[in-house]
Amino acid sequence: MPKIVFLPHEEICPEGAEVDAEKGESIVDAALRNGIEIEHACEKSCACTTCHVVVREGYDSLEEADELEDDYLDKAWGLEPDSRLGCQALVAEEDLVVEIPKYTINQVSEHH
Secondary structure, three states, X not given: OOEEEEOOEOOOEOOOEEEEOOOOOEHHHHHHXXXXXXXXXXXXXXXXXXXXXXXXXXXXXXXXXXXXXXXXXXOOOOOOOOEEEOOOOEOOOOXXXXXXXXXXXXXXXXXX
């Protein structure tokens, strides 16, 4: 079973976390299932950028982003070459190390 290591994030995951993930599960679903309340304002429908993550390790194991995801990623705060929308990036066989960016473009958070 692949693992996802979430690097520490000041508000969402201050200590960082290592969670088990199911093959084919999105990064967002694995995070939420393990109590990591990553933003997902569009309810995981690839219609915003609030679940933007940077995959620090294991990026090449993910399927390539499609055109719609790429279009939204262009609007994300802090975009990097290894950025993905967590709702669209599906876990494969390889472990991942994921960083949740400090900011999103979300004006209002459900949890703050």
